[in-house]
Each structure stands twice: as C-alpha cells, then as structure tokens.
Amino acid sequence: MKRSKPLLPTSSHVTLGKVAAACGVSPSTVSRVINGTAIVSAEKQARVRRAVEELGFVPNTLARALADGRTFSVGLVAQYLESPFYALMLRGIEETLSAAGYGLVVASGHWNAEEEARCVHAMRMRRVDGIIVLTGMLEDEFLIELARELPVVVTGRALEAPGLHALPSKDFDGARAATRHLLERGHARIAFIGGDVSHPDSHERERGYRAALAEASLGMDPALMRAGDYLETGGAAATEALLDEGVDFTAIFAANDQMAAGAAQVLYRRGLRVPEDVSIVGFDDLLSTAHASPPRTTVSLSVAELGRRAALAILDLLQHRAPRVHAPEPELVLRQSVRPPAPQRGGSARSMSTSR
Amino acid sequence: MKRSKPLLPTSSHVTLGKVAAACGVSPSTVSRVINGTAIVSAEKQARVRRAVEELGFVPNTLARALADGRTFSVGLVAQYLESPFYALMLRGIEETLSAAGYGLVVASGHWNAEEEARCVHAMRMRRVDGIIVLTGMLEDEFLIELARELPVVVTGRALEAPGLHALPSKDFDGARAATRHLLERGHARIAFIGGDVSHPDSHERERGYRAALAEASLGMDPALMRAGDYLETGGAAATEALLDEGVDFTAIFAANDQMAAGAAQVLYRRGLRVPEDVSIVGFDDLLSTAHASPPRTTVSLSVAELGRRAALAILDLLQHRAPRVHAPEPELVLRQSVRPPAPQRGGSARSMSTSR
DNA sequence: CTGAAAGCGCTTACAG
DNA sequence: CTGAAAGCGCTTACAG
Numbered sequence: 001m002k003r004s005k006p007l008l009p010t011s012s013h014v015t016l017g018k019v020a021a022a023c024g025v026s027p028s029t030v031s032r033v034i035n036g037t038a039i040v041s042a043e044k045q046a047r048v049r050r051a052v053e054e055l056g057f058v059p060n061t062l063a064r065a066l067a068d069g070r071t072f073s074v075g076l077v078a079q080y081l082e083s084p085f086y087a088l089m090l091r092g093i094e095e096t097l098s099a100a101g102y103g104l105v106v107a108s109g110h111w112n113a114e115e116e117a118r119c120v121h122a123m124r125m126r127r128v129d130g131i132i133v134l135t136g137m138l139e140d141e142f143l144i145e146l147a148r149e150l151p152v153v154v155t156g157r158a159l160e161a162p163g164l165h166a167l168p169s170k171d172f173d174g175a176r177a178a179t180r181h182l183l184e185r186g187h188a189r190i191a192f193i194g195g196d197v198s199h200p201d202s203h204e205r206e207r208g209y210r211a212a213l214a215e216a217s218l219g220m221d222p223a224l225m226r227a228g229d230y231l232e233t234g235g236a237a238a239t240e241a242l243l244d245e246g247v248d249f250t251a252i253f254a255a256n257d258q259m260a261a262g263a264a265q266v267l268y269r270r271g272l273r274v275p276e277d278v279s280i281v282g283f284d285d286l287l288s289t290a291h292a293s294p295p296r297t298t299v300s301l302s303v304a305e306l307g308r309r310a311a312l313a314i315l316d317l318l319q320h321r322a323p324r325v326h327a328p329e330p331e332l333v334l335r336q337s338v339r340p341p342a343p344q345r346g347g348s349a350r351s352m353s354t355s356r
Numbered sequence: 357m358k359r360s361k362p363l364l365p366t367s368s369h370v371t372l373g374k375v376a377a378a379c380g381v382s383p384s385t386v387s388r389v390i391n392g393t394a395i396v397s398a399e400k401q402a403r404v405r406r407a408v409e410e411l412g413f414v415p416n417t418l419a420r421a422l423a424d425g426r427t428f429s430v431g432l433v434a435q436y437l438e439s440p441f442y443a444l445m446l447r448g449i450e451e452t453l454s455a456a457g458y459g460l461v462v463a464s465g466h467w468n469a470e471e472e473a474r475c476v477h478a479m480r481m482r483r484v485d486g487i488i489v490l491t492g493m494l495e496d497e498f499l500i501e502l503a504r505e506l507p508v509v510v511t512g513r514a515l516e517a518p519g520l521h522a523l524p525s526k527d528f529d530g531a532r533a534a535t536r537h538l539l540e541r542g543h544a545r546i547a548f549i550g551g552d553v554s555h556p557d558s559h560e561r562e563r564g565y566r567a568a569l570a571e572a573s574l575g576m577d578p579a580l581m582r583a584g585d586y587l588e589t590g591g592a593a594a595t596e597a598l599l600d601e602g603v604d605f606t607a608i609f610a611a612n613d614q615m616a617a618g619a620a621q622v623l624y625r626r627g628l629r630v631p632e633d634v635s636i637v638g639f640d641d642l643l644s645t646a647h648a649s650p651p652r653t654t655v656s657l658s659v660a661e662l663g664r665r666a667a668l669a670i671l672d673l674l675q676h677r678a679p680r681v682h683a684p685e686p687e688l689v690l691r692q693s694v695r696p697p698a699p700q701r702g703g704s705a706r707s708m709s710t711s712r
Numbered sequence: 713c714t715g716a717a718a719g720c721g722c723t724t725a726c727a728g
Numbered sequence: 729c730t731g732a733a734a735g736c737g738c739t740t741a742c743a744g
Contacts, residue, residue, distance in 0.1 A: 012480055012505055015721055026731045031723060038724095041729060061481045062418045062427065063721035066736045071418065073461070073482065082447035082643065082660060084440055091438035094464055103461050103482055105429070108450055124368055125417045126429065126459055149368055232647040261647045268649035287438065288644040291588040291617045293624035304438060371737055382715045387739060394740095397713060419737035422720045 014055045023051040034059060065127060073103035074314055075123030075131040077116055081108050084286045085303060089134060092307025100315055113137040130314045151317035153310050157200055165313045165323040171201045174299040174330030175208025178253050178281045181332055183216050186340040187251040187279060193228040193238040193263060195255035205255040223247045228259045235259025239266040250278060250341035257282035257289045257298055275339035285333055295335035302328035370411045379407040390415060421483060429459035430670055431479030431487040433472055437464050440642040441659060445490060448663025456671055469493040486670045507673035509666050513556055521669045521679040527557045530655040530686030531564025534609050534637045537688055539572050542696040543607040543635060549584040549594040551611035561611040579603045584615045591615025595622040606634060606697035613638035613645045613654055631695035641689055651691035658684035
C-alpha cells in the first residue's frame with residue numbers, strides 16, 4: 001500500500017518566485033492569491049494554488065515581515081517556566097495566540113529586572129509585534145517607555161499608559177475572602193504565611209488577611225505572621241517555626257498553593273491532620289491543589305483564563321483596538337481542608353505538637 | 357534626581373544604515389563590528405560602537421536571517437503546556453537555548469498528529485533553525501522526512517535518521533525498578549495503573565511492571581491492572597474501581613505521578629492511609645510529588661535535565677556536530693509513601709475498604 | 713582594513 | 729485584473 005502523498009509535502013527551498021515561474025504569473029500575483037489581498041482571476045487563482053500545492057511552498061514569514069513590518073509573533077516574558085502557575089498561564093496564552101495565527105516566543109526572567117530586560121531586548125531584535133510581561137521586576141517606567149515602541153500587556157500590576165494594557169488581579173479581595181472564610185468557620189487563631197515580598201502581589205495578599213481580621217475585630221498577633229517565599233520549602237519552614245515556637249493556631253492561610261502544600265506536608269509529618277487538627281487555605285488554585293490529599297480549599301485566580309485574556313488584550317492592541325478585558329475575579333474554591341476548630345479540650349495545634 | 361540614561365535607550369526604527377551614516381562609515385563596516393565578523397580598525401570600531409549606543413540601535417534579526425539564512429530560533433512542539441511535566445521540560449529547554457543566544461518558539465500539539473503537524477508548519481514558515489518535538493503522535497516517518505529539511509530532536513522515542521537525534525527514556529527500566537522496590541518491601545499484591553495507551557511510553561512502563569513481577573515468579577493478576585490516562589482523574593477512577601470491586605492489594609504503582617496523586621486522594625477519602633494501609637509509587641518526579649503529604653516515592657526522569665539535553669542536542673545539530681547526549685537514567689527516588697504491607701490481621705486495603 | 717553592489721524572499725504602491 | 733520595480737534591513741563575496 002503506497003501513500004498517495006508524501007508525509008511532508010513541503011519544502012523551505014521553494015520561493016514565491018519559483019511558484020510564480022512555475023505557473024507563468026508574476027510574483028505579485030502569487031502574493032495576492034496567497035494573502036487574498038486583491039482580486040485575481042479565478043483561472044490564475046487555480047493555477048497558483050496548484051503550483052503552491054505541488055511545489056510544497058512554505059511562505060517565508062521573515063521576508064514578509066521585512067516587507068510589511070509585521071511578524072505575527074508575540075513575545076512572552078515569564079518568570080519561572082517550571083512553576084505550575086506559569087504553566088497554566090502559558091496554556092491560556094498559547095491557546096489564544098495560536099488560534100489567532102500568532103507565534104509565541106517565550107523567555108524567562110527569573111524575577112530579575114536585568115534578565116527580564118535582556119529578554120525584552122532579544123524579543124525586539126526578533127521584531128515581535130507585541131510583548132506580554134508576567135508581573136516581574138521591571139520598573140513601571142520601563143514598561144511605559146517600552147509601550148511607546150510596541151504594544152505591551154502586563155499582568156499582576158495596575159498601570160495605565162498609551163499602548164499598554166495592565167491586568168491586575170484582585171489579590172487583596174481574594175486574600176480577604178480566604179481569611180473571612182476561615183473566620184466564619186470559627187477560627188480565631190489564623191496563621192498567615194506570606195509570599196516573596198519582592199513580588200507586588202504578596203503585599204496585597206497580606207493586606208487582605210489583615211483587613212479580614214480587623215473587620216472581625218481581631219487583634220493582629222505578630223507571632224501568627226510568617227515570612228514565606230511562594231515555594232513549598234518556604235511554607236514548610238514557616239509551619240515548622242510556628243510549631244516549634246509553640247504558637248497557638250487552628251488554621252493556616254498560605255499566600256499561595258505551593259506554600260500551602262509545604263505547610264500541609266509539615267503538619268502531616270508532625271502527626272497533625274488536615275482539616276481535623278488544622279485547617280488550611282491556599283491561593284492560586286494550581287492543578288495539583290484540587291488533587292492533594294485532602295483536596296485543598298483555595299482562592300482561584302483562574303490563571304489559565306487570565307492567560308487567555310492577556311493574549312486577547314495584546315491581540316486587541318495589535319489591531320489598534322482598546323482592550324476591554326480585565327483579570328478574572330478571584331474566587332474562593334471550597335474543598336476539604338477547612339473545618340471548624342476542634343473543641344478546646346487540649347486539641348489545638350499547639351498542644352498536639354508539643355505533646356508528641 | 358534625574359536619570360542619566362533613559363530606561364529604554366533603544367529604538368526599532370534605527371537601522372544599520374542610519375548608524376553607518378551617523379558615523380561616516382559604510383553599512384558593511386557597521387555590520388562587521390557588530391558581528392565581529394572581520395577585522396576593523398580600532399578607530400572605526402569605537403565610532404561605530406558609540407553610534408550604536410547613542411542611537412539605541414536594535415539589530416533586526418529578521419533581516420539578518422533573510423540575508424544569511426539563520427534565525428537563531430528553535431521551535432518547540434509540546435503537548436499540554438499546563439502539564440507539570442512539560443513545565444519542567446520547558447524550563448530545561450529555555451534555559452539552555454537562551455544561554456546560547458537562541459529564541460524559543462513554542463506551540464502545543466495536544467497529542468494530536470494533525471495539530472502537531474500544523475505547529476511544525478507554522479514553525480517552518482517562521483524559518484526556525486531547528487525543531488524539538490516532545491514525544492507526540494506524529495509518525496516516525498514524518499519526523500524522518502522533516503529532518504531532511506532541518507535539524508530535529510525528539511524526546512520519548514527511539515529513532516535514527518540523518519539530521520535527527522532521539523532521546524528515548526528508559527521507561528521500562530524505571531517501571532521495573534519501581535515495581536521491584538515494592539516487591540522488595542514485601543508487597544505481592546501490587547496494583548498497576550497504566551498510562552494513556554496512545555502514548556508510547558505507557559507500554560514500556562507496563563512492560564516494566566510485568567517484567568518485575570515475572571522475575572519474582574509472581575503470576576499476573578488481571579484484576580490488579582487498571583487502565584489510566586496519565587491524569588489525576590484517571591488515577592482516582594482506577595483506584596475507586598479497585599476498591600469497589602474489592603480487589604485485594606497492598607500497593608499501587610501508578611504509571612505517572614499525576615495518577616498517583618489521584619490514587620492517593622481516593623485512598624484518603626476512603627479512610628485508607630498511605631503508606632500504613634497502602635503503599636504508592638509514581639513515575640516522573642514532578643515538583644509537587646516531593647511536596648505531597650506524605651512525600652511520594654517515585655521514579656525520576658530528571659525531566660528538566662532531559663529538556664536541557666534536548667536543547668543541547670539541537671544546538672549540536674545546528675553546529676553540524678553529532679549529538680552525543682542521551683536521556684538521563686531513570687532513578688528511583690525513595691520518599692515516604694512505601695512501607696512493608698501490614699501484617700494480615702485483616703488489614704489489607706480490601707478488608708479495610710469494605711469494612712467502612 | 714573598507715566600500716559598492718547584489719541578493720535574501722516577500723509586499724505594495726504605481727502604472728497600465 | 730496584472731506586472732515591473734522599488735524597498736524592507738541586513739550580509740557577504742568582490743574588488744580594491
């Protein structure tokens with residue numbers, strides 16, 4: 001059984017000129033039928049299409065870009081590509097851009113302004129039509145100036161400037177909702193594990209926690225507030241400290257899911273059960289959070305959808321339309337890591353941990 | 357306080373020609389100093405560099421590519437970007453390519469040959485210098501033909517052809533090691549949850565399981581072998597079936613970590629503890645596996661490192677060197693989800709689950 | 713060491 | 729409706 005067509009019936013060596021020669025029309029005409037950019041007689045259309053097919057012509061986007069100034073590709077400055085958070089974001093972005101015929105050039109800045117600037121520079125050399133920046137450490141001013149050169153979309157911060165669209169997330173609201181949830185379930189001693197303070201959202205998440213406590217007329221206990229880094233190890237370390245110092249708490253609100261996972265792990269190791277002994281709420285709603293044991297309650301940022309919207313925003317900008325999109329509202333996702341605190345017959349996290 | 361320099365001292369509108377005009381040399385000379393492609397008098401070098409600096413010249417990679425045929429970018433055909441597995445891979449690839457001055461164009465094929473072929477086509481229009489394909493469903497023949505057009509690296513399969521380098525992983529060995537580990541710990545009733553059968557590696561992983569059992573002279577019990585899909589939900593469903601059907605088992609070997617997470621979740625929900633009641637071993641060593649509660653034993657494929665090597669391989673190919681790299685050896689990572697089976701005082705998974 | 717010239721593969725006014 | 733021509737921003741033999 002023979003194939004009627006080769007599997008890969010295309011060649012990069014065939015040029016528009018050769019196609020033109022092959023079917024006896026001018027290059028201009030070939031260009032026009034390929035791009036549908038002008039009316040061409042049906043007869044020539046057919047001839048051209050056949051030749052394109054037969055020769056396996058693969059149009060050279062670079063040459064096109066050089067001629068008309070558009071590369072149909074956008075640059076993405078991410079931070080840590082191995083992070084499940086960026087993975088979700090990337091999913092949404094790639095999906096949307098691909099569907100619109102755009103290519104995606106990615107680079108990661110590792111939360112370092114200089115690296116991010118290098119990424120931006122590399123992308124400009126490649127003449128991407130626009131750039132999406134995922135939070136990061138670049139100064140607002142830098143982005144504003146960049147947006148004078150080409151369309152820019154940035155997530156995770158609020159910013160207004162010509163040619164620039166920002167998609168800030170309501171971290172404050174989300175964190176407040178998470179904390180309120182714990183309060184409503186009867187927790188009064190809620191530990192907070194903060195994010196990396198160099199990330200702007202970590203302040204907002206902490207503010208949300210503080211606000212909810214204040215609304216409940218609960219005083220702030222510094223012993224309950226722990227520094228973290230948005231990584232599992234940070235969540236684990238903070239939880240260990242909490243336990244080792246004998247701090248009294250019945251619940252933990254971690255500023256992201258990765259830290260919540262680290263916290264859960266330490267509790268597990270110390271023989272404390274979630275949610276029987278300690279309740280936990282995280283933030284972000286990573287894929288793995290729903291599949292933890294037990295599934296963890298968290299604040300969903302709809303990260304993949306955020307990515308989609310960032311992509312839609314850059315697409316708008318590229319078409320000279322003002323983007324209307326904004327980040328999805330944070331949403332509390334109830335799962336099984338929260339329960340009212342155990343009655344105080346010596347069952348707080350503290351006494352259990354010290355009793356071991 | 358004023359800045360001495362603007363934050364973004366570059367402009368895409370400055371061309372090499374303008375730089376040349378600005379400092380009174382020919383474009384050729386500017387090109388030569390920028391690329392260090394020929395000896396230029398120190399005096400002119402200095403003049404050119406100053407002009408480049410002052411005008412904020414950003415070389416146009418596209419024009420360069422058109423002139424000399426190299427884009428310095430490579431295409432990556434991934435499958436599901438939101439998957440933690442691809443996230444790790446991407447990390448390793450981007451890191452290596454960036455360091456070498458290459459750009460990365462990503463697209464996802466969603467385990468669908470047609471979509472993957474579309475990705476490949478889009479990348480060839482962009483004239484990437486080479487393509488990395490992460491497993492996927494493209495026929496071997498397709499890749500072989502593609503490699504005649506440009507360098508290709510493919511992970512997850514064994515394949516030899518000119519211009520192509522494959523990085524198959526030893527899934528069989530890994531799976532056998534995982535199963536042996538369970539056997540050595542005294543488990544005889546080991547359930548196996550298989551991967552998506554359309555992925556080539558799932559067969560190898562199943563073969564490894566079978567081989568280990570055979571070596572231990574244990575008969576194959578079909579009731580212990582469950583179909584999965586490499587997703588948490590599949591692992592959960594398989595585990596539920598196992599429990600509901602009252603199958604007798606003391607351990608589970610899941611063909612990947614995501615299914616292991618799903619399995620653990622179901623066990624948790626049914627009141628079975630890991631590892632006290634049931635031991636679990638997964639595969640891949642995703643970031644979240646080390647941070648599960650309890651941390652799960654798994655087979656590490658060193659995915660990020662695999663990504664790095666795939667990138668090194670394409671770099672070799674691009675430099676007309678024969679790649680020497682191969683995938684890292686799978687490695688059993690011992691954590692806390694395995695323990696010898698409980699003594700048979702009615703403590704098997706089966707009796708516990710039915711006693712609830 | 714350096715410049716003028718041709719060419720990379722397209723697109724797009726400009727004239728029919 | 730269609731073609732010849734110029735131009736996009738570089739690089740690279742080719743001659744000094």
